[in-house]
Amino acid sequence: MEKHDEWFTARVASVEEIAEGVRQVIFDVGSNGELFDPGSHLNIKVVIDGQPAIRTYTCLPMPVGKMAIAVKLHPNSRGGSRFIWQLKPGDEVELTQADNRFPLSWRASHYLLLAGGIGVTPIYGMAESLATKGAPITMMYGGQNRASMAFADELESLLGDNLSMHFADDDQFIDIEAAIAALPEDGELYTCGPIGMLNAIKAAWAKSGRPISRLRLEVFGDNGKFAETAFEVEVLNENITVTVPPDKSLLQVLEESGVEMISDCRRGECGLCAVHIISHDSEIDHRDVFFSDEEKQESERMCACVSRQTGGHMKIDTGYRP
Ligand code: FES
Numbered sequence: 654m655e656k657h658d659e660w661f662t663a664r665v666a667s668v669e670e671i672a673e674g675v676r677q678v679i680f681d682v683g684s685n686g687e688l689f690d691p692g693s694h695l696n697i698k699v700v701i702d703g704q705p706a707i708r709t710y711t712c713l714p715m716p717v718g719k720m721a722i723a724v725k726l727h728p729n730s731r732g733g734s735r736f737i738w739q740l741k742p743g744d745e746v747e748l749t750q751a752d753n754r755f756p757l758s759w760r761a762s763h764y765l766l767l768a769g770g771i772g773v774t775p776i777y778g779m780a781e782s783l784a785t786k787g788a789p790i791t792m793m794y795g796g797q798n799r800a801s802m803a804f805a806d807e808l809e810s811l812l813g814d815n816l817s818m819h820f821a822d823d824d825q826f827i828d829i830e831a832a833i834a835a836l837p838e839d840g841e842l843y844t845c846g847p848i849g850m851l852n853a854i855k856a857a858w859a860k861s862g863r864p865i866s867r868l869r870l871e872v873f874g875d876n877g878k879f880a881e882t883a884f885e886v887e888v889l890n891e892n893i894t895v896t897v898p899p900d901k902s903l904l905q906v907l908e909e910s911g912v913e914m915i916s917d918c919r920r921g922e923c924g925l926c927a928v929h930i931i932s933h934d935s936e937i938d939h940r941d942v943f944f945s946d947e948e949k950q951e952s953e954r955m956c957a958c959v960s961r962q963t964g965g966h967m968k969i970d971t972g973y974r975p
Contacts, residue, residue, distance in 0.1 A: 660968075661748060662747060663682045663685070663746055664745055665741060665742050666719065666745070667679045667781070668740060668742060670743060671803050672800065672801055674726050678718065678722055678740055678744065680722075680748065682720050682748065682782070683718065685750065687750060688716035690781060690782075691746055692713060692778065693712055694754070695710060695722070695748050696708070696748065696752075697722075697746055698708065698900075699732070699737070701880065706733065708733040708736075710724060711775040712751045713778060714901045716822055720751070720863075722774070723930065723941070724737040725770070732880060733801055741752060755845075762789065762841035763789045763790070763791070763837050763839050763841075764783055764791070764841055764843065765833070765841070765843070766797075766843050767793050767842065767844040768794045769796070769847050770796050772850075773796075773803055774803070776794075776872065776940075777804045777953055783915075790815050791804050792816045795820075795846070795850070796818070798821070798822040798823075804968075829853055830860070840867070841870070842854070844871070854870065855868070864975065871892040871922075872921050877938045877940045877959075879938045881961060884962040884963070884966070886962075888910075890971060891910075893912075895910050897909065900932060904926050904958040907957060908973065910933065914926055914971065918958070921940055921956045921958060921960070923936055924941070924944070926969065927954045928957050929968075929970040930967060930968075931963070932968045936963045937949075938954070941960055954972070957971075
């Protein structure tokens with residue numbers, strides 16, 4: 654079992670609204686505390702409508718012995734942010750150790766950091782780490798308005814003129830193509846934000862002809878359109894039927910059932926875990942950034958690590974590999 658699959662109990666040390674609609678929760682993790690890199694995540698067990706579920710959040714920079722997350726209360730929350738927002742000091746929660754699937758390469762001549770809204774959480778840790786080591790950085794941070802943008806003050810004092818902020822209320826948007834064009838050839842782009850922004854960045858990066866290995870993006874963990882519900886999956890090429898509960902991914906359940914799966918990012922980015930959908934009797938909640946909008950519309954494939962069916966029964970074949 655890997656460390657990030659092991660759970661331990663932590664206590665909420667403090668709760669603070671650090672920007673409009675964004676709450677920072679600091680946990681005392683005691684002897685479970687470890688050093689972690691920027692871009693790392695923790696898992697937390699939450700309860701949504703009485704059902705257990707797991708949410709993943711970026712670990713904010715913290716001294717050993719503490720872990721912290723910053724969570725935006727989504728008006729259409731499926732429950733994860735609502736659960737986090739009702740936490741108060743002294744509450745006990747179940748967490749996993751930090752796991753980094755969005756690491757800095759430390760090999761680039763220049764780092765372009767693009768953050769959208771609460772997608773700033775991993776980017777903030779990266780900016781702090783890069784700035785501390787004197788690495789060349791340009792950061793662009795977009796949000797509704799300054800009051801809603803977490804860590805705006807901290808980033809300003811860290812990065813000075815290397816930071817630009819863009820407020821949608823004032824019709825200020827990031828010129829993604831220009832930002833990429835200004836990046837040296839061996840520069841890298843790290844980004845986290847809403848799916849629309851990530852898709853635009855992916856398209857602009859592809860258009861620029863730069864190698865995909867120099868673009869690193871992260872999808873919000875909580876980006877589904879529907880609440881998690883259990884669904885049944887018939888795996889035709891394995892001749893088994895499994896039930897995916899609300900708090901597990903299809904990928905996890907298939908692996909636990911002995912189905913050999915290929916995966917890497919486990920966040921809907923690489924497409925390695927994609928399965929072929931033979932039939933489905935309710936809507937597919939595509940939560941990845943690997944497939945295009947058209948492919949999601951067609952629903953012939955889905956990323957087993959993040960995407961789900963909204964209840965009911967589906968038939969798949971895991972033999973397909975993108
Ligand atoms: S493992 Fe990368 S998309 Fe599922």
